[in-house]
Amino acid sequence: MGEKKKIFSGIQPTNTPHLGNYFTMVNWIKLQEEYDCTYSIVDLHSITVRQDPIKLRAQIKESYALLIAMGLDPEKSTLFVQGHNPNHAELSWILSCYTQFGELSRMTQFKDKSQKHPDNINAGLFTYPILMAADILLYQADLVPVGQDQMQHIELARNIVQRFNGVYGDVFTMPEGYLTKSTAKIMSLQEPTKKMSKSDENPNASVWILDDRDTIIRKFKRAVTDSETEVCAREGKDGIINLMSIYSAASGKSFEEIEAEFKGKGYGDFKLAAGEAVADMLTPMQEEFKRISADKAYLEDCMKKGAEKAYRTTRKTLQKVQKKLGFVVL
Numbered sequence: 001m002g003e004k005k006k007i008f009s010g011i012q013p014t015n016t017p018h019l020g021n022y023f024t025m026v027n028w029i030k031l032q033e034e035y036d037c038t039y040s041i042v043d044l045h046s047i048t049v050r051q052d053p054i055k056l057r058a059q060i061k062e063s064y065a066l067l068i069a070m071g072l073d074p075e076k077s078t079l080f081v082q083g084h085n086p087n088h089a090e091l092s093w094i095l096s097c098y099t100q101f102g103e104l105s106r107m108t109q110f111k112d113k114s115q116k117h118p119d120n121i122n123a124g125l126f127t128y129p130i131l132m133a134a135d136i137l138l139y140q141a142d143l144v145p146v147g148q149d150q151m152q153h154i155e156l157a158r159n160i161v162q163r164f165n166g167v168y169g170d171v172f173t174m175p176e177g178y179l180t181k182s183t184a185k186i187m188s189l190q191e192p193t194k195k196m197s198k199s200d201e202n203p204n205a206s207v208w209i210l211d212d213r214d215t216i217i218r219k220f221k222r223a224v225t226d227s228e229t230e231v232c233a234r235e236g237k238d239g240i241i242n243l244m245s246i247y248s249a250a251s252g253k254s255f256e257e258i259e260a261e262f263k264g265k266g267y268g269d270f271k272l273a274a275g276e277a278v279a280d281m282l283t284p285m286q287e288e289f290k291r292i293s294a295d296k297a298y299l300e301d302c303m304k305k306g307a308e309k310a311y312r313t314t315r316k317t318l319q320k321v322q323k324k325l326g327f328v329v330l
């Protein structure tokens with residue numbers, strides 16, 4: 001105890017995760033064996049783009065229950081909803097006074113999102129990375145598992161630490177981005193050169209992790225492949241390679257084993273096997289998810305305990321900051 005390195009990461013409660021998200025999340029959850037992990041459902045971040053309140057509330061609960069269903073142990077790790085811990089918003093304000101307008105202007109995610117939502121370029125979209133820095137720094141996290149798209153935000157958090165610690169001494173731990181070695185890069189089932197995406201409009205492109213067995217198998221049957229017949233990872237066979245990666249990740253079989261298994265068979269058999277392997281992999285998690293979601297009292301109790309744990313840990317950091325700044329701490 002106390003020796004373990006600390007991990008923090010945030011998950012946006014927008015949309016049900018797809019298969020690619022699933023593999024990433026399962027990898028993060030596995031880190032709980034080796035590290036002191038804190039995972040947050042970041043509701044405050046999600047409102048930088050408009051959300052439907054009814055959907056948002058449902059998705060916050062869904063994301064929370066999903067993480068537990070995937071194996072996150074709320075006793076071993078800390079799992080909480082960001083908005084349940086007011087220290088995030090408070091440290092975020094403080095850090096905003098230690099972040100330059102110019103550095104926020106350089107964030108590519110801000111530029112992308114403001115292009116996508118030109119009618120709602122709100123200040124929160126601009127200061128989003130500061131709240132993210134506050135999330136990380138409050139827990140004194142050593143490592144932050146994120147995707148490549150979030151690395152620029154981690155860099156910003158590191159700059160804030162350097163600046164703040166430079167003035168006030170060792171207040172914050174210097175965090176480091178942790179890129180999980182992707183088990184498999186999961187591409188769209190319809191356009192296998194594009195990543196599987198939460199916002200894909202084509203209903204057959206992404207497999208949602210709460211899709212039922214029939215839907216999953218149907219999506220695999222409709223997956224785009226090529227005009228050949230051989231199941232192998234040759235160049236130009238993006239569709240087949242994608243299905244092989246998915247099948248391999250879901251079944252634990254190597255590419256060689258998969259090639260041997262489908263030698264002389266058609267794509268139909270292969271697609272069915274891939275779909276079934278994914279359904280088999282997801283079914284226990286889905287059952288666990290249903291069970292947890294139905295137990296409203298348990299979920300609420302977990303959320304409360306998680307929030308209290310998060311509050312207690314972060315209060316120490318916040319008070320240290322307040323003292324350093326010259327605030328009167330009561």
Ligand code: TRP
Pocket residue numbers: 008009010011012042045131132135136144145146150
């Ligand atoms: N911005 C992250 C994303 O969109 C989510 C996030 C919020 C986060 N706070 C964080 C990730 C803190 C890591 C650490 O994926």
